Amino acid sequence: MSSAPSFKRLPRAVREQQMLDAAVKVFSRRGFHAASMDEIAEDAGISKPMVYAYLGTKEELFVACLHREGTRMTEAIAGAAAPELPADERLWRGLRAFFGFVGAHRDGWAVLYRQARGEQPFAGELAAMRARLVEVVAGMLDHALRAEGREIAGTELEVVAYALVGASESLADWLADHPEADPERTATRMMNVAWLGADQLLNGVTWRPPAG
Amino acid sequence: MSSAPSFKRLPRAVREQQMLDAAVKVFSRRGFHAASMDEIAEDAGISKPMVYAYLGTKEELFVACLHREGTRMTEAIAGAAAPELPADERLWRGLRAFFGFVGAHRDGWAVLYRQARGEQPFAGELAAMRARLVEVVAGMLDHALRAEGREIAGTELEVVAYALVGASESLADWLADHPEADPERTATRMMNVAWLGADQLLNGVTWRPPAG
DNA sequence: GCGTAACCTTACGCACGAGTAGGTATGCTC
DNA sequence: GAGCATACCTACTCGTGCGTAAGGTTACGC
DSSP: OOSOOSSOOOOHHHHHHHHHHHHHHHHHHHOTTTOOHHHHHHHTTSOHHHHHHHHOSHHHHHHHHHHHHHHHHHHHHHHHSOTTSOHHHHHHHHHHHHHHHHHHOHHHHIIIIIITTTSHHHHHHHHHHHHHHHHHHHHHHHHHHHHTTOOOOHHHHHHHHHHHHHHHHHHHHHHHHOTTSOHHHHHHHHHHHHHHHHHHHHTTOOOOOOOO | OOSOOSSOOOOHHHHHHHHHHHHHHHHHHHOTTTOOHHHHHHHTTSOHHHHHHHHOSHHHHHHHHHHHHHHHHHHHHHHHSOTTSOHHHHHHHHHHHHHHHHHHOHHHHIIIIIITTTSHHHHHHHHHHHHHHHHHHHHHHHHHHHHTTOOOOHHHHHHHHHHHHHHHHHHHHHHHHOTTSOHHHHHHHHHHHHHHHHHHHHTTOOOOOOOO
8 A cells, every 4th residue: 555566566487486485385384285275375475376377286386396496405515515525525515515405495395305205296206306316425435435446336335325315314304393403513413423434334344233 | 695704893903903004005105185084994994984983083093003103113123122232232133123114014114204204283293203212322322422431412412313313214215115125134234324433423533524 | 582782884064175267457569 | 559468366166085974784791
């Protein structure tokens, strides 16, 4: 009424981002199925048919969220962990970028890893993203190994990488649930667990189950 | 008609277990929301009102699944990791029990960790269970530390425990998705990552971020 | 052998939410 | 300032699936 024209006409690109913002927010709070297109539309300050016109069905909308958040995250990590750095430096920067991202985009993280994992149609999409991450970590470990003239079987390496990625995801959840926690500090803690364990492994130290 | 009375009347306790079996199966395949009470009833070989009569609403049914699977798992682990054993032995037996359980109850695992995590009403329930696990692991680490006359701040310890639990969960997912994989072998791999890293930490070795 | 309680069914009400039909307003181009 | 494309809305349809009402049937105590 007074000054602000509460309903301005906006170009498509802008509205799409607003919708995605709202969708990420609502999906993260309610979960895929419990989230309603009406609530998303309302939260975006727009009516429902607009959402359908721009982003398509509910599934397509969720995939769009997944893609945007996933791309942001992988780019943040890839941008930080330059391949020419030594392995521990790379790992450290990657972890710092990762936890920094989660700390700054808690909703996005929730959508990516808490929702997509459970819902059948999207699990594959998410698994592919995670697989790329695992591959990167495995590559780092392999690189470090070869630099020392050592070697480990591919599967073995992959499983170790998987464990490290899993540990990071778990700490990311912890971070998302503790708003007061510091991402940088969390990254340091993860680095401790990951690097010390990995370092041992790289140096040929292995644990063996007791006989019997 | 002929010989097998396909619809035998069964006592409540038996039917309830059949219903829970069916529910775990359907929930794990479809996810909480996509699963329908009709399908669960049909899969249990019973009609829908019986499910409501015995286990209550859909939410209550899911909680019942969560409880049964969760109890089975924690008991399996607790039974294996006796407190009087040395720390590494305890960790090893706990991990072996854990991966053994996941390998044998893939559906239950899917319900517990892939579904419950995302759905709002149950996330708390699940978080509580995981918190108990983290506490146990943290307790083990603390015990091992004190035996060597060392000490670490409580939060620090908890975060390390959290990371280890997360890594285990992640490998459990990997195991659930690779039916050909051996639980025992997976446990060994996890033990390698966990114990070597933890051992370093316990011995006072820490990684520090580079200056700047 | 008969009542009664527990087991089990078919068949429905009802709410909620995905997706759409059809129409209005606003800015942009010439 | 006419015409057109694009942004945007209100108000619906319709499927799906939770939860229930009301009534059949089998076992078991006495």
